[in-house]
Amino acid sequence: MKEKTNNMIHNITKEDIPGNTYSEHPEDEKGILEVQGLSAWYGKTLAIKNINMSIRSKGIMAIIGPSGCGKSTFIRCLNRMHEVAHGGRTEGCIMLDGKDIYAKDTDPVVIRRRIGMVFQKPAPFPTMSVFDNVAAGLKLTQFWSRRWELEEVVERSLRQAALWDEVKDKLHQSGASLSGGQQQRLCIARAIAVQPEIILLDEPCSALDPASTLKIEDLMRDLVTQYSIVIVTHNMQQAARVSDMAGFFLADQDRAGILIEYGKTSQLFTNPKDKRTEDYITGRFG
Amino acid sequence: MADDSLEGGKEMNNLNERGHSRRKWLNRVMLVLCGTATAIAMLMLALILGYALIRGISYLNLTILTQAAKPVGETGGGMRNEIFGTLILVVLGSIIALPIGLLAGIYVAEYANPNVAAAIRFTADILAGVPSIVVGVFVYAVMVIPMHSYSAISAGVALAIIMVPIVARTAEESLRLVPSSMREAALALGITRWRAIVGVVIPGAMTGIITGIMLGVARIAGETAPLLFTALGSQFGVQGLLKPIGSLSLLIYHYALSPYPSQQQQAWAGAFLLIILVLGISIIVRWASNRKHI
């Protein structure tokens, strides 16, 4: 199975992969994350099937598609969060720097350090202050860090998350005392404080008001200079605004999600290669 | 051992080998400790249940169930009256406690403003923490003395006092757990407030409420201390609400401390019956509340 997928990656044409079309990878270099033949189950139910995708470094990849076609499942596989859910199981491999994160001897704890995640519902730790929230990930490994080291990182992360000015006087208030949009940016700051290489965002704005949404979209444009970003969104306009690459997911006949095509956002939106993509983009369904 | 070569090398990200292994070791140790704790808890409790059931059933026979107790010193006899006594007292206590507890819980969950709610919750917690023997002394002072007699009704009141805060507290908590969207949806349909509560919110909290009632009933069925000075126990069987009454729990207490082996054996038999009763109530209520939700 592994050999087959390796071949697929290297001798690539549209016709080779049945039912799984995608566009040409614009650059020749290998992506920071290479997804190869990824399938995932919840118990006995197949959620996504045979996903192959290359995620470019320092780019924003948007995962779009109608609801229920495995976008969230897919992104949770990228940092091995899928297996945290009851009955979560995967097959296939995902290469980070050439090593499979699903290899038997790989510790998911390490992976999640390098691939961070922000969830749909802002989940600051309510028993911790704003400061402690941001520092939460750091404190796991820095048993001996001095206060000023932490302070430095916390401030830097909050600045990067465009939240510093709003909370610098409130650092010791509970993380849950902020507004929804601020909470989400706090979660972003928390995620970047541990300096991951990749940030995954699972519909980060769907629980927020439009003003906060725009703030976070602006934020992403700044973050992409330092991190690679994958964002799941059901909002096509957001995908068009924010991302430079996009992947379109759809549920096939047995209700498993498959990747129809992916490539440059501009190309996907103006000149999609697959008719199903075109139908979705033009609003015929979803 | 996990493959650590996938660790990134960023500055603040420095997962040195020792730090990471230490975390993994700590993780494993704590998990094992937790499992051990569970095993200990279950073992201790299984031991008690085991002894009570096995010894109890060995001394159980038809006589015990159908006959009244024999006077002290004579062997034989049974605990028929005490069985009835327990049942009567539980029913009495519940009848008094349920309306008070439920309605108080509803008031706090649905009507009281936050300050009042906090105060009442506080009061209920205190009442729940009152030792059952203190409750017995209280009821002795306000009912047994004026009535010049130990009585079943005073025992029922004592048991009710124990049960009320349990029911009230769990009812209130369960009601609070019902999402406000449910209430708003009901109100948006034009239903009056009280109907929304009774018809929508309470059913939504039913599992929790029933759990609370279950805890309450199971608790009072086995209570002994408050009965010491209210029901007292009776050699003459059930004589009515205004007279002393025996119960399984009182019987177990007295017979356990008795020097006569035949009575000690009956204590175990009584323990068996009482456990079956208490567990039976709990299991039936569980089953009923599960059914409602399927």
Add this chain to the structure above:
Amino acid sequence: MSIKQDKHNLTPPTSMQSSRFSGHSGYSDKIFSNLTLFFTIIMVGILVALVFVLSRDAMPAIDKFGFSFFTSTMWNPVKDIYGALPAIYGTILSSLIGLVIAVPISMGAAIFLVELAPQWLAGPASFVIEMLAAIPSVIIGLWGLYVLVPVVRNPIEKWLGHLSGLPFFQGPPFGVGFLSAGLLLAIMIIPIITAVTRDAMKAVPHEQREAMYALGATRWETINKAVLPYCRTGIVGAVILGLGRALGETMAVTMVIGNSYKLTASLFSPGATIASTIASQFGEATAGVYTGSLIELALILFGVTLIVNIIARTLVWRMTALKAAKK
């Protein structure tokens, strides 16, 4: 009131902003809310009446002894002189022993059941512990007297006696005494602490755990830093419930504590608690100072329980307030 009528009482949209306010109280609403208020007042009234009645009936003893009731160790029905100190001491000591043993076991069990156990195990195990919480105290006392006490007498106390030098383990191993009472108390409060802690932990939203995992935390770290802090109020409440039950526990303790009205440091020696003293003597007490003293004991027990509950609730408030004000 027919449904048709109800439909005309349309609640205006603004009043739906909070489910706590009744935007449009109908007549039936008022009746219902007053009904619930009435019964709430009854519940509060019970407590008030309890304090009043106990205080009134303890007066004979309070008048006679005053403060010396708390410091005296004499208990003499013949001379009609009573002192509460050994009972107070016994109550606190036995409860502490119970807590020290029970809390770690309960916490560990709760963590295991909620976070670690597979589905097929967690359900039945929790059910079993819940059911076992229903075992009446008198049955535990029966078991304690005939099963535990012999074991405590030999080998437990024998073995502990070898740790000589510690004043806690001196004296002949009676079996009955503080150690047995403490063990029984521990057994009795484990299920309650576990059950309430379990509920508290289960109420922690899944997003909290996910957020912690996503930062690269191990399972234990997630439990320790995301789950337990979130529900710490509940956990404290659980422990308090356990302590409260231990303090007032009567039957099982009365049956295994040996009922000896003395102050000793040794855990092996028989002793008495407030509850056991009341239980064993109330029946024979004559009205007046004797009964008054027992009622005063009940009042003290109530007071100790009350203080424990208040302290714990205050602690919880202080913890959260401190964290917010920390600079």
